[in-house]
Amino acid sequence: MIMGFDYFLTTLIILAVLFLLSMFRILREYERGVIFVLGRFYKVKGPGLIIVIPIIQQMVRVDLRTVVMDVPTQDVISRDNVSVKVNAVIYFRVIDPERAIIQVENFLEATSQLSQTTLRSVLGQHELDDMLAERDRLNADIQVILDKQTDAWGIKVANVEIKHVDLDESMIRAIAKQAEAERERRAKVIHALGEFEASEKLLSAASVLAKQSEAMQLRYMQTLVELASDKSSTIVFPLPVDILSALKGKADSD
Structure with a gap:
């Protein structure tokens, strides 16, 4: 016992x-x-x-440390109807443990799902050129939207970075053709501007030469000297009309 x-x-x-x-x-x-x-x-x-x-x-x-979350690759259709695959990474941390536990069942899963939908929504409002050239602005837009929506959960989204924007092979070829056509368009525009500027300079030169007939004669002589330096060339040189008129008047007087 x-x-x-x-x-x-x-x-x-x-x-x-x-x-x-x-x-x-x-x-x-x-x-x-x-x-x-x-x-x-x-x-x-x-x-x-x-x-x-x-x-x-x-x-x-x-855990109050910053969480680095990889957003899975998302299929996005841009505003100009281009299908792309985009993935990103999000940096966030818990700043209010009470709300992170009480206001949402699983704040990690909720943040992941919200980031995926926000990524598709924001990028779908922009064209492909914006996705490739203005990533900083798009990152800031996504970060602001996520931070505003996760504030009720006691979560602070510090940064969002778009990592890759992948295109189909057929779309890459189409974009290459578009870029080539754009370069040709710019070359034609530059050539046309050059012709326009040259015509303006020629018009200015003609105005200056027209003020003095002797200047035109001197220009003819200078051109003749330049052409005569090449002995293998045959020179066809125009005769000024005023010289012919003077010669004809002299012949008539005789």
């Missing part, structure tokens, strides 16, 4: 020690504990050594 009582007492002491030990929890510097008392929110504790009464109190650990 006495041995049975001693065994019961020993067991009771061991259980009491285990119960007391289970009350103590250690939270690291980047962790917080959301405490519930009989199912109702009590407070947020940590970091360091805290006491949680078993059965009566329950604790949920929350």
